[in-house]
Amino acid sequence: MIEAHDLNMKYGELFAVKALELDLKKGDVFGFIGPNGAGKTTTMRILATLLNPTWGEAYVCGYSIYTRPRDIRRVVGYMPDFFGVYDDMKVIEYLEFFAAAYRIKGAARRKVCDEVLDLVDLGYKREALVTSLSRGMTQRLGLARVLLHDPQVLLLDEPASGLDPRARIEIRGLLKELRNLGKTIMVSSHILPELADICNKIGIIERGELLINADVEQVMKQVRRQTILNIAVAEKTEAAARLLQDHPAVEKIDMQNNLLVVTLVPHASDYSQLATLLVQAGFKLSLFKEDELNLETAFMALTKGITS
Numbered sequence: 001m002i003e004a005h006d007l008n009m010k011y012g013e014l015f016a017v018k019a020l021e022l023d024l025k026k027g028d029v030f031g032f033i034g035p036n037g038a039g040k041t042t043t044m045r046i047l048a049t050l051l052n053p054t055w056g057e058a059y060v061c062g063y064s065i066y067t068r069p070r071d072i073r074r075v076v077g078y079m080p081d082f083f084g085v086y087d088d089m090k091v092i093e094y095l096e097f098f099a100a101a102y103r104i105k106g107a108a109r110r111k112v113c114d115e116v117l118d119l120v121d122l123g124y125k126r127e128a129l130v131t132s133l134s135r136g137m138t139q140r141l142g143l144a145r146v147l148l149h150d151p152q153v154l155l156l157d158e159p160a161s162g163l164d165p166r167a168r169i170e171i172r173g174l175l176k177e178l179r180n181l182g183k184t185i186m187v188s189s190h191i192l193p194e195l196a197d198i199c200n201k202i203g204i205i206e207r208g209e210l211l212i213n214a215d216v217e218q219v220m221k222q223v224r225r226q227t228i229l230n231i232a233v234a235e236k237t238e239a240a241a242r243l244l245q246d247h248p249a250v251e252k253i254d255m256q257n258n259l260l261v262v263t264l265v266p267h268a269s270d271y272s273q274l275a276t277l278l279v280q281a282g283f284k285l286s287l288f289k290e291d292e293l294n295l296e297t298a299f300m301a302l303t304k305g306i307t308s
Contacts, residue, residue, distance in 0.1 A: 001026050001153055001184040002047060007056035009042050009208075016042045017053070018208040024186065024201070026152075029179050031199035031216075032188040039208040040188040041081065044155045047186070048078035061152055077146030081158035085130045085138065091117070092126040095144060102149040116144040120174060136167025143174065154178065156187040172198060229271060231260040232287035233278065240283050244274060259287070 004022035008015065017039045024030050032040050045051040047058055049069035057064065063071045086094060095113040104112055117123045120140040125133065133141060139159060146154065159175070160168045175198050178185060187199070202219055204212040212219055233240045241253050241260055249268045254261040264271060275288050 001028070002030075002058075002060055002186065004043075004047070004058040005056060007043070007046065007058055008054050009039075009046065009051070010054040015208040017046070020056070020205075020208075020210050022058075022203070022210075022213065024184060026184055027179075027182050028201055029175070029185045029187070029199045031202040032186055032205065033202055034188075034205035038205045040205060041157055042208075043205075044078065044157050044186065044188065047072075048076055048155055049073060050078070074149065075152045076155060077149070077151035077153070078155045079142050079146045079157060079159060081161050083142050085141070087129075087131045089130050090126070091122065091128055091130060091133070091141060094130055094141065095148065098145050099148045104148065112148055112150075116147045119147065119177065120144045121170070134167070136163050136170060139163060139167070139171060140174065143171075147178075152184060154183050154185045154187075156185065158188055160189060227264045227268060227271065228291040229260075229262040229264070229274070230287060230289050230291050231262055231274075231278075231285070232258060233260075234284035234286055236283065240278060240281075243277065243281055243283075247274060247277065249274065261291070 002022055002024040004020050007017055007020040007022075009017040020039075020043060022030075032043070034040050042051065046053050046065065047060055049065050049072050052065075057066070059065070060072045061075045063069075063075075065072065086097070089097065092113060095116065096109055099109045099113055114123070114126075117126055120143055122137060122140055122144065125137065130138070130141070143156070143159065156175075160171050163171065175185065175187065179198060199216060201215055202212065203210050204219075231240070231244075237255070237258050237260065241255065244250050244260070244262060245253055249264050249271060251263045251265045253263070262274070271290075275285060278285060
């Protein structure tokens, strides 16, 4: 659905995007992560045919950004991080205006406008003025606008930017709905937890270069070379620590109050025997789980905070 080969955008001696490679399949949800100025927006504008690269090639749904830009615009919904609205319009009028621009006519226009309003949960605001909407509602209206022509690919640039916690949760839920509809989505964000449970692939970009482009699980494995377990027993925590410390799979144990943080030796993957060892020794387990690694930890481990 989205391919990029040796994509470069250069301003003088400065590379905004450098030798970028992408390959996203139908139904992929790609989290595009990077600090401000890393090249996320530039990449999305190129894919949306709003900006020509200095050199390189990109295809969206099989169409070249050079020779078939009009066809790309028919299959892509691009939502910039900040977009203007027409202040003197009602919500339904705003959507009908853009539906007309997509050449959706007559009864079909009103029908599709009502459908996208329901999808983004703004049906009750259809007669409200655009200026009366909150920031979160405005973001949802912008998303409704790019869905009017039922695009196959969505390019969403910081859709949760500037939103309060409730509005961010609502946007995340909406993105999950779009994922379930089979849309191919490329979404950029610096609010990393927003992407953790909706993306199957992530790309980490810094100073115009794509450092990581892989499945979420692969990225986590790359960052964490060792497994860390959180273990708690009902009593005799120190005795449990001494028992585990002698096991060949255990590298070290840290005590955090009554919690044992157990770091396994590199490449140790099967740790079920540790639970068995504790139970057979008479300890009652109240917690035994692998420490989860999140996107924020991965991002900090793989980047240096450098921008173009």
